[in-house]
Amino acid sequence: xxxxxxxxxxxxxxxxxxxxxxxxxxxxxxxxxxxxxxxxxxxxxxxxxxxxxxxxxxxxxxxxxxxxxxxxxxxxxxxxxxxxxxxxxxxxxxxxxxxxxxxxxxxxxxxxxxxxxxxxxxxxxxxxxxxxxxxxxxxxxxxxxxxxxxxxxxxxxxxxxxxxxxxxxxxxxxxxxxxxxxxxxxxxxxxxxxxxxxxxxxxxxxxxxxxxxxxxxxxxxxxxxxxxxxxxxxxxxxxxxxx
Numbered sequence: 020x021x022x023x024x025x026x027x028x029x030x031x032x033x034x035x036x037x038x039x040x041x042x043x044x045x046x047x048x049x050x051x052x053x054x055x056x057x058x059x060x061x062x063x064x065x066x067x068x069x070x071x072x073x074x075x076x077x078x079x080x081x082x083x084x085x086x087x088x089x090x091x092x093x094x095x096x097x098x099x100x101x102x103x104x105x106x107x108x109x110x111x112x113x114x115x116x117x118x119x120x121x122x123x124x125x126x127x128x129x130x131x132x133x134x135x136x137x138x139x140x141x142x143x144x145x146x147x148x149x150x151x152x153x154x155x156x157x158x159x160x161x162x163x164x165x166x167x168x169x170x171x172x173x174x175x176x177x178x179x180x181x182x183x184x185x186x187x188x189x190x191x192x193x194x195x196x197x198x199x200x201x202x203x204x205x206x207x208x209x210x211x212x213x214x215x216x217x218x219x220x221x222x223x224x225x226x227x228x229x230x231x232x233x234x235x236x237x238x239x240x241x242x243x244x245x246x247x248x249x250x251x252x253x254x255x256x257x258x259x260x261x262x
Contacts, residue, residue, distance in 0.1 A: 044108065047122045047129075074124035080209050081145055085153055085171075088214040091222040095153040102152045109144065117148035117168070127209075142208065143178035146171065159228055163187075163238075167228045171221065175208055186245045187228070194227055195220045 023042040030036040041048075054068040082098035089095055103119045104110065110118050123141035130138050151168030159167055166184035170191035173179045179188060197220075208214075231238035 077124035
């Protein structure tokens with residue numbers, strides 16, 4: 020992936036060192052150790068290889084916590100990188116395997132409590148796609164697995180990734196809280212405590228998704244009715260509702 024062109028410049032005439040300003044997209048790598056190497060040849064290259072082991076720790080830790088939260092539903096097994104598309108930055112599109120990005124994981128690790136907006140979005144993306152695969156392992160398929168992942172992340176982070184699953188997310192929210200008042204669940208989803216507390220609420224949510232899969236006609240009717248109601252509420256035509 021080509022990012023930008025930068026000039027190498029002196030860090031000071033008497034310092035003997037040089038520096039290069041990296042593109043803003045790589046700001047998330049601040050503080051990360053990098054291995055520097057030179058590739059000789061007709062077109063020499065200077066290569067910076069960041070140590071991303073911390074990001075991998077975040078992937079594994081979130082998966083383990085998700086396994087704790089879904090324990091009443093079933094065993095989701097071990098984290099397997101082969102189930103995901105691993106990349107430094109989020110791809111524009113994906114089809115077969117949900118993306119997990121090192122930049123998101125590093126952003127979450129940098130501030131594990133009191134996340135700012137961009138870090139909360141990063142956490143929600145990670146949790147969404149981890150939960151998509153978890154849902155698949157528990158038997159959900161296609162759109163319902165995607166919607167389940169989006170719902171789980173929204174319930175735990177209060178941030179929606181935006182996958183066109185507003186109906187499923189809203190129903191999950193109602194089931195999760197059972198009419199109770201919503202409140203901040205935890206300061207860090209990398210800790211065990213919160214995931215043990217949400218086992219039963221997440222089971223209720225999953226059972227609804229499983230019921231929709233068993234009765235697709237009921238699911239399609241409920242979803243269409245919800246979008247029709249939303250269209251009327253917003254003053255839109257019924258043609259705007261998803262089929």
